Amino acid sequence: MASEATGIMPEIEARTIQYAGAWGANHARRLIMLVERIAAGGAYEEAVLRIAAYMHDWGGYEPWKKAGVDHAVRSAEVIPGVLTELGMPGESAALAAECARLHHSCDAKAAFEAILLHDADAIDFLGITGLLRNCSMKSRDLRGAFEKTKARMDYARARLILDGSRTIAEPLFPRMERVLEEFERETGGLF
DSSP states (O other): OHHHHHHHHHHHHHHHHHHHHHHHHHHHHHHHHHHHHHHTTOOOOHHHHHHHHHHTTGGGSTTTOOTTSOHHHHHHHHHHHHHHHTTOOHHHHHHHHHHHHTTTSOOTTSOHHHHHHHHHHHHTTSHHHHHHHHHHHTTTOHHHHHHHHHHHHHHHHHHOOSHHHHHHHTTHHHHHHHHHHHHHHHHTTOO
């Protein structure tokens, strides 16, 4: 499995850059770094998870985006066909698709790879990185970015699964809260 996945990584990375630019590729790279910290030596299909990190948002990008279909669901629909085309075994493609499908809604019963991606994705929306990501996604809508940031904090507090994930996230919450409080104070709530 690992050799097939390793062999197609350059193509998966190139397509991610094609569809999502530096935004998507750097998000995937951060997820991989976070997974390595969260996993703390736990056994998982590293090559499959790397592919899932790059492909988990493809359903939100052209040409894969589909009106009325959540991007996580759409990514899970797209991944098996692309990976089969590139020569990855069905079992690995199915695991990568599961990771994508669950990256915003996972529980402790899922495959360890899906849990790792879920937790890493939630953490990537925390801290200063998360604040800036939310602002960039809500261009000219500071209220929307502010509310989305608070919602993502609440989600992470309630839904991170692994102890290692919570350990990474905990120091990020107070930092975010201070910035949001200062922003609200400076603007008088007019944003």
